[in-house]
Amino acid sequence: MIQFSHVHFGYGAQKLFTDLSTSLEAGHIYGLLGENGVGKTTLLKMIAGLVFPKGGTVTTLSHEPRKRQPSLMQQLYFVAEDAFVPDTTARRLADTYGVFYPMFDGTQYFNYLQQFGVNPHQKLEKVSFGQRKKALISFALATNVPLLLMDEPTNGLDIPSKSTFRKLVAGAATDERCIIISTHQVRDLESLIDTVVVLHNGKITYREDLNVLAEESTSQPDLETLFQDIIQK
Ligand SMILES: Nc1ncnc2c1ncn2[C@@H]1O[C@H](COP(=O)(O)OP(=O)(O)OP(=O)(O)O)[C@@H](O)[C@H]1O
Numbered sequence: 001m002i003q004f005s006h007v008h009f010g011y012g013a014q015k016l017f018t019d020l021s022t023s024l025e026a027g028h029i030y031g032l033l034g035e036n037g038v039g040k041t042t043l044l045k046m047i048a049g050l051v052f053p054k055g056g057t058v059t060t061l062s063h064e065p066r067k068r069q070p071s072l073m074q075q076l077y078f079v080a081e082d083a084f085v086p087d088t089t090a091r092r093l094a095d096t097y098g099v100f101y102p103m104f105d106g107t108q109y110f111n112y113l114q115q116f117g118v119n120p121h122q123k124l125e126k127v128s129f130g131q132r133k134k135a136l137i138s139f140a141l142a143t144n145v146p147l148l149l150m151d152e153p154t155n156g157l158d159i160p161s162k163s164t165f166r167k168l169v170a171g172a173a174t175d176e177r178c179i180i181i182s183t184h185q186v187r188d189l190e191s192l193i194d195t196v197v198v199l200h201n202g203k204i205t206y207r208e209d210l211n212v213l214a215e216e217s218t219s220q221p222d223l224e225t226l227f228q229d230i231i232q233k
Contacts, residue, residue, distance in 0.1 A: 001026050001061060001147060001178045002047055008055035009042065016042060018202035020056070026146060027175040031193035032182040033227050038199050040182040041081065044149045047180070048078045061147060074101055076147040077140045081155065083133040090135040091120040094142075103144035112138035115164050130156040137165065141172045148172075148179045154188040166192045186223040196223065198230050206230045 002024040009017040016039040024030060034040050045051045046058050049065030049072070058065055063072040088096065090113055098104035113120050116134035124132050133156050140148055154162050170192055173179060183189055198206035213226075 003059040004046075004056070005059075006056035007046070007053045007058060009039075009046065009051070009053050011042075016202060017053075020203050022197070022204045022207070024178055024180060024197075026178045028195050029169065029173055029179045029181065029193045031186070031189050031196045031223070032180055032199065033184075033186065033196060033223075034182075034199035035231060036184075039202070040199055041151050043199060044078060044151055044180065044182055047147075048076060048149060050078075075145050076149065077101070077143045077145045079133075079136050079140045079148075079150040079153055081151040083129060083136055083156070085124040085132050085136065087123065087125050089121055089123055090118055090138070093124070093135065093139055097139070098142075101143040101145060105142050105144060108144075109138055109142035112141055112168055115168065116161060128156075130158060130161065133157060134161060137168070141168055144172075146177050148177065150179070150181045152183055152185070153181060154183065154185045157188075162188050186227060190223050196226065198227065200231055205233075 004020050004022050007017050007020040032040050032043065042051055046053065047060050047065060049060070049068045052066045061072055061075050063069055065072060086093070094106050094109050098106060098109070110120060113135065116138060118131055118135050118138065124135055133153065137150070137153055140150070154165055157165060166188070169179065181189060181193065194211060195207065195209050197204055200206070
């Protein structure tokens with residue numbers, strides 16, 4: 001679904017990715033981990049065609065993402081960390097933006113909003129950051145796109161909402177869908193992600209199926225400890 005081939009990238013002189021190659025497939029919920037500033041958001045933006053490689057190639061759903069062709073844009077949704085929303089209500093968000101996504105399901109959307117406790121009639125600019133984020137996550141899931149990118153989605157969510165988030169995302173995962181979640185809140189995602197991907201020193205330095213890890217271990221793998229071990233190597 002996504003291929004990075006020998007990708008080089010940096011903002012100005014700062015090198016961020018050096019010869020980064022990897023592929024991400026449908027049927028997975030990936031947890032993208034890495035220290036602050038390592039480039040997790042940049043990686044997601046590159047998949048979505050918001051920043052472009054300076055060397056190598058990125059292919060997203062058989063498209064060159066930098067072209068931002070409608071045929072690609074209607075197949076992916078990127079929930080950005082800042083939860084920017086237009087000046088509208090959650091209800092009108094569906095009417096205005098749902099049309100861009102052929103598989104958007106309004107009934108599903110209102111159901112997700114309800115489960116998150118978001119009032120669809122309130123102006124999103126006037127609600128809290130967490131409420132806005134929950135509206136956007138609901139919208140993202142209801143688009144039913146094959147590729148869902150989420151940057152720190154549980155930031156700003158209260159404890160019950162984090163649990164709702166896990167439940168809704170797990171329920172939305174299918175064999176045809178690829179979900180990539182960048183996070184520092186690894187405990188929020190334990191039991192949700194199936195593959196952990198670690199970005200470190202400009203490359204993917206670790207990538208492991210958590211089910212395989214669990215089979216090899218006598219106890220459930222602890223993501224926080226695993227991450228610390230990887231970046232200290
Ligand atoms: N538009 C930009 N112009 C210049 N530098 C940028 C820009 N966006 C990001 N950077 C820098 O690139 C590096 C990677 O940023 P990025 O946001 O991708 O990292 P991250 O791994 O998501 O970080 P965090 O975990 O802190 O959110 C950082 O050093 C950041 O300051």
